[in-house]
Amino acid sequence: MSGNIDKELIKDGIRLDGRKPNELRDIKIEAGVLNRADGSAYVEWGYNKVLAAVYGPTEVHPKHLMESNKAIIQCKYNMAAFSVSDRKRPGPDRRSVEISKVIKEAIDHTVLTEKFPRASITVLIEILQANAGTRVAGLTAASVALADAGIPMKGLIQGCAVGKVGDTVVLDLDKEEDNFGQADLPVGMLNGPDGVEFVLMQMDGDMTPEEINKGFSYLLEAREVIEKLQRDALERKYSKKV
Amino acid sequence: MDSDDNEIVFPGDILGYDGEYRAGNGCKVIKGNIVSTITGTKVIKSNYINIIPIFGKYSPRTRDRVIGIVVDVGVSNWMVDINMANTVYMHPNDVPWKVDFGTAERYIALGDVISAKVVSAEQNGKVMLTMKEPPLKVLRSGICIKLSPVAVPKIIGKKAGMIHILKSTTNCKLIVGQNGYVWMDGEDEDLLNLIKIITFISENNLMQHELENSVKEKLHALGYKTEDEKEKIEEENTEEN
Amino acid sequence: MSDIVSNINRDFVTRLAYEGKRIDGRKFDEFRSISIENGLITSAEGSARVKLGKTDVIAGIKITAGEPFPDTPNSGILTTNAELLPMASPSFESGPPSPESIELARVVDRGIRESNMIDTKALCITPGQKVYVIFVDIHVIDYDGNLFDAASMAAVSALSNTVVPASNYDAGEDFKLPVVEVPVSVTAVKIGDNIMVDPCLDEESIADARLTVTTDSKGSVRAMQKGLAGSFTQEEVENIINTSLLLGQKNRKVIEGD
Numbered sequence: 001m002s003g004n005i006d007k008e009l010i011k012d013g014i015r016l017d018g019r020k021p022n023e024l025r026d027i028k029i030e031a032g033v034l035n036r037a038d039g040s041a042y043v044e045w046g047y048n049k050v051l052a053a054v055y056g057p058t059e060v061h062p063k064h065l066m067e068s069n070k071a072i073i074q075c076k077y078n079m080a081a082f083s084v085s086d087r088k089r090p091g092p093d094r095r096s097v098e099i100s101k102v103i104k105e106a107i108d109h110t111v112l113t114e115k116f117p118r119a120s121i122t123v124l125i126e127i128l129q130a131n132a133g134t135r136v137a138g139l140t141a142a143s144v145a146l147a148d149a150g151i152p153m154k155g156l157i158q159g160c161a162v163g164k165v166g167d168t169v170v171l172d173l174d175k176e177e178d179n180f181g182q183a184d185l186p187v188g189m190l191n192g193p194d195g196v197e198f199v200l201m202q203m204d205g206d207m208t209p210e211e212i213n214k215g216f217s218y219l220l221e222a223r224e225v226i227e228k229l230q231r232d233a234l235e236r237k238y239s240k241k242v
Numbered sequence: 243m244d245s246d247d248n249e250i251v252f253p254g255d256i257l258g259y260d261g262e263y264r265a266g267n268g269c270k271v272i273k274g275n276i277v278s279t280i281t282g283t284k285v286i287k288s289n290y291i292n293i294i295p296i297f298g299k300y301s302p303r304t305r306d307r308v309i310g311i312v313v314d315v316g317v318s319n320w321m322v323d324i325n326m327a328n329t330v331y332m333h334p335n336d337v338p339w340k341v342d343f344g345t346a347e348r349y350i351a352l353g354d355v356i357s358a359k360v361v362s363a364e365q366n367g368k369v370m371l372t373m374k375e376p377p378l379k380v381l382r383s384g385i386c387i388k389l390s391p392v393a394v395p396k397i398i399g400k401k402a403g404m405i406h407i408l409k410s411t412t413n414c415k416l417i418v419g420q421n422g423y424v425w426m427d428g429e430d431e432d433l434l435n436l437i438k439i440i441t442f443i444s445e446n447n448l449m450q451h452e453l454e455n456s457v458k459e460k461l462h463a464l465g466y467k468t469e470d471e472k473e474k475i476e477e478e479n480t481e482e483n
Numbered sequence: 484m485s486d487i488v489s490n491i492n493r494d495f496v497t498r499l500a501y502e503g504k505r506i507d508g509r510k511f512d513e514f515r516s517i518s519i520e521n522g523l524i525t526s527a528e529g530s531a532r533v534k535l536g537k538t539d540v541i542a543g544i545k546i547t548a549g550e551p552f553p554d555t556p557n558s559g560i561l562t563t564n565a566e567l568l569p570m571a572s573p574s575f576e577s578g579p580p581s582p583e584s585i586e587l588a589r590v591v592d593r594g595i596r597e598s599n600m601i602d603t604k605a606l607c608i609t610p611g612q613k614v615y616v617i618f619v620d621i622h623v624i625d626y627d628g629n630l631f632d633a634a635s636m637a638a639v640s641a642l643s644n645t646v647v648p649a650s651n652y653d654a655g656e657d658f659k660l661p662v663v664e665v666p667v668s669v670t671a672v673k674i675g676d677n678i679m680v681d682p683c684l685d686e687e688s689i690a691d692a693r694l695t696v697t698t699d700s701k702g703s704v705r706a707m708q709k710g711l712a713g714s715f716t717q718e719e720v721e722n723i724i725n726t727s728l729l730l731g732q733k734n735r736k737v738i739e740g741d
Contacts, residue, residue, distance in 0.1 A: 083543075
């Protein structure tokens with residue numbers, strides 16, 4: 001977050017890519033795209049291309065991680081070397097490790113892990129092409145992959161981010177906005193009988209409580225749009241005729 | 243009131259109130275609401291809302307007949323893969339032979355395919371298998387393919403209609419485990435064709451009637467005649483004579 | 484699900500092989516369906532996705548500038564890496580590169596390098612000081628046998644549609660990476676005494692030996708790699724080489740066609 005206002009990221013309420021402050025980028029979701037994995041999903045979100053796969057429930061490796069009364073969630077978020085402008089060296093870096101952790105925790109809250117004692121559910125997220133918002137796109141894809149694998153959950157999780165550019169609260173930052181904007185607030189949302197819960201939340205930058213509040217209202221609207229896309233993807237997989 | 247509809251429900255969908263209905267398979271009560279936890283079709287039976295899953299691994303029930311693959315052999319026990327998270331333990335008391343200590347391998351070897359029955363399935367994931375009832379046995383020829391348990395009702399069909407068509411036209415033996423593992427045996431050509439057709443059935447989501455027609459078409463294309471066609475030809479031959 | 488092949492399945496595939504048949508109905512010298520999608524990753528300088536039957540591989544090309552090797556001061560640098568992603572198979576684990584992933588990268592690299600597919604002299608910016616460094620990153624996302632051919636096809640297709648970002652390095656206009664040859668690998672496995680190409684996972688799991696032969700458009704062999712614990716006779720090797728030349732030509736047309 002440099003907060004460097006070299007570029008005019010927003011002018012007269014229109015962002016660099018033509019979007020209004022509360023507009024999402026184009027999103028496409030497909031379920032069941034891989035053959036070996038128990039569940040999988042592919043998401044195109046703006047210029048992001050994300051693949052998620054689930055294996056589970058399976059035996060726990062290494063054995064010492066096993067829990068006698070529930071399944072453990074193992075999660076790995078990884079960026080492909082070719083996913084960014086400056087090639088990323090293969091292998092986990094500190095950022096990937098942190099993202100893997102917060103996504104795992106979101107999934108742990110949502111999956112009914114007590115149904116599979118002594119088992120493991122592995123969630124793998126691969127970023128093939130990155131353009132900001134990869135962790136929330138990854139979480140969104142992972143949720144569909146879990147449903148595709150038939151893993152019981154409290155609900156589908158929708159990931160999305162809000163932020164601030166040019167002193168304006170905006171929804172779904174793209175790469176330019178993330179690099180040169182003033183704040184970034186990615187979340188994971190789970191809808192339930194009592195309303196929406198946040199199962200993932202991070203923030204960096206500079207936002208007032210009122211701005212955050214406005215951001216939340218954008219996120220709640222976006223959540224419904226994203227959930228519909230997830231459901232449609234699963235329905236299309238189900239009605240697939242070969 | 244019992245009902246079923248073909249609408250798909252998703253994890254998180256609110257299907258009714260606890261009290262008005264009861265939470266059955268694939269449902270959970272959250273703050274007094276009956277919520278779906280999986281993707282599937284909704285069936286209401288005796289006031290229980292059940293979701294029939296359209297994705298997922300095997301969920302064992304007592305008396306299910308399953309096909310298993312032996313992945314480990316102990317001194318007098320076996321570990322069997324039946325498409326669950328963990329492999330399942332089979333005890334020497336649950337097989338039709340008297341197994342002396344250290345001789346388990348002689349009766350059922352690593353890599354063997356067996357037909358077995360679920361004796362008990364507990365909440366904590368512990369499953370007990372038996373091979374003691376005939377016709378359960380070690381399957382020593384043929385081939386075993388691994389499908390999803392979701393495909394099982396499609397391959398068996400309403401009133402076992404589909405499995406009957408498959409067996410009678412291809413002349414193959416066929417056992418469909420409730421766990422999604424399928425065993426078949428017959429002439430090599432017939433087996434190869436049967437694998438193709440069963441894979442087609444498991445990968446498609448057609449309505450029962452459409453599916454049966456598609457399968458019959460595919461069987462024709464492969465040169466088979468179904469039972470009723472064979473009967474018809476016999477009739478015509480007898481008439482001519 | 485574990486990955487043990489059951490005894491009866493092993494017997495079935497072996498018996499079919501003796502009868503000249505394969506489990507998916509193919510002939511011994513027949514490849515599965517091949518689909519190639521080029522340029523799908525726009526963050527990369529070149530990319531391709533290859534589906535060989537159900538095996539699915541994505542290759543991405545990234546180019547930076549760097550110092551040349553001291554013994555080749557006027558040549559660009561090519562380096563290949565392969566990731567066997569855990570999502571591709573329950574038998575692929577996370578962690579440092581496995582011997583399998585290293586072997587895969589090196590064999591694919593060998594085919595490209597030994598066939599002189601890329602004119603590395605054309606990748607010189609300032610002799611002795613600055614050259615282009617080409618990174619070939621192979622990502623296996625779904626595994627159903629024969630990674631060598633799928634990965635090789637993906638890498639070669641990706642390189643064939645790569646644009647060198649010269650403008651980023653004040654070295655003039657961007658230009659298409661000059662490709663002067665198209666190496667194609669053909670992998671065969673031996674089951675009993677029977678040899679068949681493009682093994683699916685069921686075949687690869689029970690094969691005794693495996694041979695990958697990479698050939699160029701002029702009929703020369705540029706790289707070979709034998710794998711698995713079994714062996715080949717001289718006659719078998721010669722036959723496989725001939726088959727690889729023929730099928731290599733066929734598959735080359737598929738790669739160039741896109």
